[in-house]
Amino acid sequence: MLTYEPDETIAHRLDPRSKLAVQMGFAATALAHTSPRALLALSVVAALLLAAARVPLWRTLVAYRFALVILAIAPIVAAVTLGAPWIDVGDGLASARASYRVLLVLLVSAAYVRSTPVRHSRAAIQRTIPGKPGQLLGIGVALVFRFLPVLRADLRTIQDAMAARLGTERSAVERASTIGVLGLERAFDRADRLSLALQARCFAWNPTLPALSFGRLDYPAIAIAIVLALSAFL
Amino acid sequence: METEQSDVDLVGGETVRAVARAALLAALMGAAAIVTIPYPLSPAPVTLQVLVVFLAGLYLGPLWGTFSIGLYLAAGAMGAPVFSGATGGPGVLLSEPTAGFLWAFPIGALVIGLLVHREVSPRDPADVPVPLVVGSLLAGLLVIYAGGVGWFAWIASTSLPEAAAAVAVPFVPADLLKLAAALAIVRSGRLDPV
Amino acid sequence: MIEFDAVSFGFEDVPVLDDVSLTIDDGEFVVLAGANGSGKTTLCRHCNGLLEPDSGTVRVDGTPVRDDLVGARSTVGMVFQHPRDQFVAATVGSDVAFGPENLGLPRAEIDRRVESALAAVNMTGRETDLIDALSGGEQSRVAIAGALAMDPSHLVLDEPFTGLDDPARRSVLDRLASLSNDGTGVVLATHDLRDVIPLADRVIAMRDGRVVVDGTSPGALDELADLPVRVPRSRRPHE
């Protein structure tokens, strides 16, 4: 799975906001161009960005394997036409190029994921979106990261509990709805306990924000983001 | 110390509870993303995301339901592996062929919340007439399809009907089942709204 | 009878059970001790096929668990670490009935089993109570009733005492002792051995996925001096 890993790369030293800007610039230009030459240029840029975060290419492809299947199917769907000649190679190739640029955007986003700890993302949200909404969004994102593994374990436990008393003998629909109700019930249960803990720790509207520093490296990063975004109009 | 601390502006108890529930529902949506069934009729997979969007609108209401699904997207964008097939990262929202569904999810929750509750603080959906619940969920589903189809048509450069045939129509039966499941959960009366 | 035959198991690449061989007889009262993470829960979950060994075999009444999951799960009842983890229904009655329903029994037989299981844990007549409204001790008892209603010949309990006060703990323990006297095998994983040892026919202690003490082999207890267990009674009632 793709997650943050501590390291000393250039990407790790950047402010999360400049990294997000680069991501958006890259996506904008990738979605604007599908000519083979543009794709070549985009591939080069993507390779540089991946290197800047030392992203392991193979593991990343494995992590995105489901998305890759979808991207691989798309050209086939596009090539098939209703009526003669049934297969339109031109459509298929156009779609294949479209899929390829999507793959590049996905890979580049792995650079953000690998180089950015949750607390930086949270800080970026809280410093970008003003006031209470930004505050709640920031803490909320941290909580989603925190409880994702907890709720996964809950869902497994529910399945085990049903299996131990032979719930496996019931219909799929019945099983699914039981898992749904129980999963939701447990999640809300945990939420209610969490809300007490948050209050006990003085959960406030105006906390000290997690530290972020906009350093020397960030200026060139922002410049790259702007150039990428502008190249969308070429 | 005293003077420093007296400036602290505590978040009210009701809000804390709503935020906690919104975050946990978003995490549940992410945990359910493990269930991703590739679907031969479509480039999009069958997932439980729509069911959780239904529940967000029904149990958290228009404000916190939308916020909850928004949290889901934000956490996914920041790299939590919460999207279909356990993927995450900003690129998914920016480019994936199915990202239109993702962007439409919070709007779907908003529509459902507004239609069912008519105000910010949700009432118990078990007390809402069943036809209204069903109608609201269908409206939410349409919004989600609209987003998904529109985006797919743009990104895969197909016509809207082609896009609908590819990523919406094949899911109608499965999504109606999820609607029935949401209804069953509401009727079970086992959950309190925020 | 539950047999572990050279069972090893790991999560991903972390080994958790390491060449465990054991035989637990019908009607035996076994206490399973060991530090956090020593593998107690993992061992328990092999008894009814919730986990499957990487190598080796687990047999229940002579049949490998993987060959007859339904049989193993109706023979070996399981109570999870946190009672709340194991409820699947909203009311006491419907939760206890969940297992028997899955056995496909006729309704009258189901009702009979629910009634007698609830009687066994002193919860007669509480069928329509909401589980959420019960105290922690009452919840533990309902969890045990849910396993009893499957009419198992073994009961595996994974730390069933957490959060219980002393009277509740003692009443659950009494129940287990009398079940064991009536011929039900009991496997009880717990950290808190104080009043459990006198009831036990046998103490098994684990460390790092291995069985390091087995109280039936005389002198075994001496091997682990730092384990806070008293030597179990040598009497074994069902032999």
Place this chain on the structure above:
Amino acid sequence: MIEFDAVSFGFEDVPVLDDVSLTIDDGEFVVLAGANGSGKTTLCRHCNGLLEPDSGTVRVDGTPVRDDLVGARSTVGMVFQHPRDQFVAATVGSDVAFGPENLGLPRAEIDRRVESALAAVNMTGRETDLIDALSGGEQSRVAIAGALAMDPSHLVLDEPFTGLDDPARRSVLDRLASLSNDGTGVVLATHDLRDVIPLADRVIAMRDGRVVVDGTSPGALDELADLPVRVPRSRRPHE
């Protein structure tokens, strides 16, 4: 100092606390005992305004809790039963920093507090560890550190030992003892009194929402013969 002055409280119409009056001094180590449902958790939650009395007043350092919630919550640190449910961040350091951040302290002061709170529970240098990768005992200690980082003068712990093995339990208990020696008041609600009583300055036992034993009034223990407590030491280190 935490004062309960004729506090009564009920959930909906069920009375849970019944005319409770108590004073807990700074630096005192108080054990709170009582059966399931006797009102321990409810009492704890009044100490920092998570619940408000229906009648009577709770004061922290002389100020009614309702008049200064922030003051009460930073003076009285609270640790709940299941650490897993109360962590708000994925890593140790960012979780412990959460409380001080909410107090709006400068970053350098926050870092200092995180460091000293982690040192107090023997977890120095573990800031970047993932919370999910910690053992149960370590998680309990991080939960305590999260409360300590608020620089509280009292620590209220609601059954912090559930699921811990003996070594982990002892390590948490050691920490509490040394915090108490350094002047932090400790209120510890627990069912399992075996090795806690020798540390305590005072034992309070509840039944049906009333305080039935208060170990500082001599002879009080005799009133409740069936409560498994030994008479506490009479020494009270911080007077």
